[in-house]
Amino acid sequence: MKHLIIGAGPSGVIAAETLRKLQPEASVTIVGDEPEPPYSRMALPYLLIGKIGEEGTYLRKDAGHFDGLRIDVRRDRVTGVDTAARKVQLAGGGALPYDRLLIATGSRPVSPPIPGMDLSGIYPCWTLADARHIARGAVPGAKVVLMGAGFIGCIILEALAKRGVDLTVVEMADRMVPRMMDNIAGNLIKKWCEAKGVHVHTSAKVVAIEPGTGGRQFAVRLDSGTVLAADLIISATGVRSNVEFLQGSDIRIDHGILIDRQMRTSNPDVYAAGDVAQGLDFSTGEYSVQAIQPTAADHGQLAARNMAGRREAIHRGSVNMNVLDTLGLISSSFGLWMGAKDGDSAELCDPGRYRYLNLQFEDDVLVGATSLGLTEHVGVLRGLIQTRTRLRGWKERLQEDPTRVMEAYLGSTQAVGFNAGLI
Amino acid sequence: MLRALKLEPERCTGCLQCEMACSFENEQLFNPSKSRIKVFNFHDDGRFAPYTCTQCAEAWCLHSCPVEAIVINARTGAKEVLEDICVGCKVCTIACPFGTVNYNHDTGKVQKCDLCGGQPACAEACPTGAITYVDIDQTGLDRMRAHAQRSLGASA
Numbered sequence: 001m002k003h004l005i006i007g008a009g010p011s012g013v014i015a016a017e018t019l020r021k022l023q024p025e026a027s028v029t030i031v032g033d034e035p036e037p038p039y040s041r042m043a044l045p046y047l048l049i050g051k052i053g054e055e056g057t058y059l060r061k062d063a064g065h066f067d068g069l070r071i072d073v074r075r076d077r078v079t080g081v082d083t084a085a086r087k088v089q090l091a092g093g094g095a096l097p098y099d100r101l102l103i104a105t106g107s108r109p110v111s112p113p114i115p116g117m118d119l120s121g122i123y124p125c126w127t128l129a130d131a132r133h134i135a136r137g138a139v140p141g142a143k144v145v146l147m148g149a150g151f152i153g154c155i156i157l158e159a160l161a162k163r164g165v166d167l168t169v170v171e172m173a174d175r176m177v178p179r180m181m182d183n184i185a186g187n188l189i190k191k192w193c194e195a196k197g198v199h200v201h202t203s204a205k206v207v208a209i210e211p212g213t214g215g216r217q218f219a220v221r222l223d224s225g226t227v228l229a230a231d232l233i234i235s236a237t238g239v240r241s242n243v244e245f246l247q248g249s250d251i252r253i254d255h256g257i258l259i260d261r262q263m264r265t266s267n268p269d270v271y272a273a274g275d276v277a278q279g280l281d282f283s284t285g286e287y288s289v290q291a292i293q294p295t296a297a298d299h300g301q302l303a304a305r306n307m308a309g310r311r312e313a314i315h316r317g318s319v320n321m322n323v324l325d326t327l328g329l330i331s332s333s334f335g336l337w338m339g340a341k342d343g344d345s346a347e348l349c350d351p352g353r354y355r356y357l358n359l360q361f362e363d364d365v366l367v368g369a370t371s372l373g374l375t376e377h378v379g380v381l382r383g384l385i386q387t388r389t390r391l392r393g394w395k396e397r398l399q400e401d402p403t404r405v406m407e408a409y410l411g412s413t414q415a416v417g418f419n420a421g422l423i
Numbered sequence: 424m425l426r427a428l429k430l431e432p433e434r435c436t437g438c439l440q441c442e443m444a445c446s447f448e449n450e451q452l453f454n455p456s457k458s459r460i461k462v463f464n465f466h467d468d469g470r471f472a473p474y475t476c477t478q479c480a481e482a483w484c485l486h487s488c489p490v491e492a493i494v495i496n497a498r499t500g501a502k503e504v505l506e507d508i509c510v511g512c513k514v515c516t517i518a519c520p521f522g523t524v525n526y527n528h529d530t531g532k533v534q535k536c537d538l539c540g541g542q543p544a545c546a547e548a549c550p551t552g553a554i555t556y557v558d559i560d561q562t563g564l565d566r567m568r569a570h571a572q573r574s575l576g577a578s579a
Contacts, residue, residue, distance in 0.1 A: 042490075042514070043510050330526065332516075375528075379523070
């Protein structure tokens with residue numbers, strides 16, 4: 001059996017390791033198009049602040065890890081897939097045959113259609129190569145404009161601020177991290193960042209980037225008419241699944257590659273996982289591209305089990321969730337954090353102390369949550385959502401004090417009180 | 424034989440000696456907020472529940488870590504955080520459905536129960552036998568995990 005995996009990110013690597021475990025005799029090959037060993041993009045901000053070196057971003061720390069598992073990691077780029085002949089074409093020439101193919105090609109930053117985006121010195125923060133460029137330009141006192149305050153923008157924001165640059169953030173939405181934080185939390189994060197000396201423009205658009213004057217490299221023009229001087233521009237305006245190489249194939253694509261609950265694409269020998277896959281969302285029951293680390297890990301493992309013939313490995317859906325540290329203010333959101341139709345909620349809001357917790361219920365089941373400034377036991381929010389635990393009387397207590405989520409979980413599931421048969 | 428922490432809320436009096444012992448063992452501080460085991464207070468019922476990582480087989484934290492900073496100690500079965508490798512991204516803190524991996528602001532890393540390498544200080548400190556370190560098949564963990572399994576299990 002020949003397993004071929006396109007993409008050397010977390011999904012591809014976990015799939016390869018799982019395949020090796022399940023099928024010791026099979027051939028397992030990963031094709032990745034970056035020069036470094038498989039690494040984590042999530043770790044790049046920590047590289048930028050010097051918390052780790054480049055090797056600290058590597059997904060596997062042992063240099064002999066892949067060889068030891070007889071996983072062949074090749075550097076090349078796949079330019080096309082011939083599903084009839086079951087082979088992929090490589091940019092470096094030649095083709096690789098497969099019996100089962102996993103597409104884990106991830107996503108890449110989109111470049112917004114703004115005049116001047118083609119000027120040199122504007123970088124995304126997506127690859128190790130990008131991080132090296134940014135590290136050179138983001139020196140103390142440099143004027144840096146960060147376009148986009150989404151999740152990726154915000155994790156870079158922290159790294160940039162710690163490097164001592166004079167930082168300005170421009171975000172189109174009316175708050176920071178709009179796809180992860182509600183209005184209250186997103187604006188508290190903005191206020192926090194401003195208090196830490198970061199200039200934040202929300203509901204603002206960059207309309208043009210022009211060569212700068214007075215020794216500055218760029219002049220960044222906003223729709224309000226404001227012009228920002230910049231030495232370095234970082235673009236974090238969203239990502240898109242890498243699917244272009246599949247054009248003309250029989251693999252169906254919507255926002256990402258459409259997969260079923262066994263991670264299979266419209267072609268029975270081809271699977272997809274991670275940021276490129278449009279998989280089942282636990283909360284909505286719909287298929288969407290989540291583009292988050294835990295989902296990439298789940299997808300990779302499930303895809304591998306199915307590729308190895310374990311048909312019982314059915315995807316129950318991934319809970320969309322994220323955690324973010326913005327200059328020391330930690331926030332997270334889970335599932336239907338924006339609320340369910342006909343649902344109700346519980347809320348604690350202490351803006352003076354930058355604390356916020358919002359719980360969303362459907363009947364007596366937790367379906368979503370947003371937290372800010374609270375880091376203890378936040379994982380239990382995921383647990384309660386994904387187990388669909390009936391909270392019964394605990395819902396009312398949570399509406400009085402939403403911080404008691406851990407007690408609600410223990411009281412609903414463990415040998416405490418009623419469950420122990422003591423009451 | 425692997426051993427595990429057996430937690431019996433019905434024996435807990437809420438004295439918090441486990442939290443002090445854990446904090447001192449791991450952080451050299453008597454500071455319950457640094458403890459990896461927590462006693463939850465059900466004051467309406469006059470009851471307490473000690474709770475910490477069950478070293479679950481699914482190891483959500485380990486699988487979600489982007490940099491391989493959480494590993495299994497083959498001798499104790501504990502899932503341990505390698506502090507040198509952890510970058511502090513906190514993904515494990517949202518992935519753990521039991522809420523037992525937490526971020527430590529002082530170190531900039533995450534922390535969780537590591538069974539103290541096979542001699543859990545909390546169990547030694549507990550005066551009422553609410554926390555004991557016993558053969559894994561005596562812990563009732565299967566029952567606790569079965570609950571988690573019902574909905575979480577098949578997604579990984």
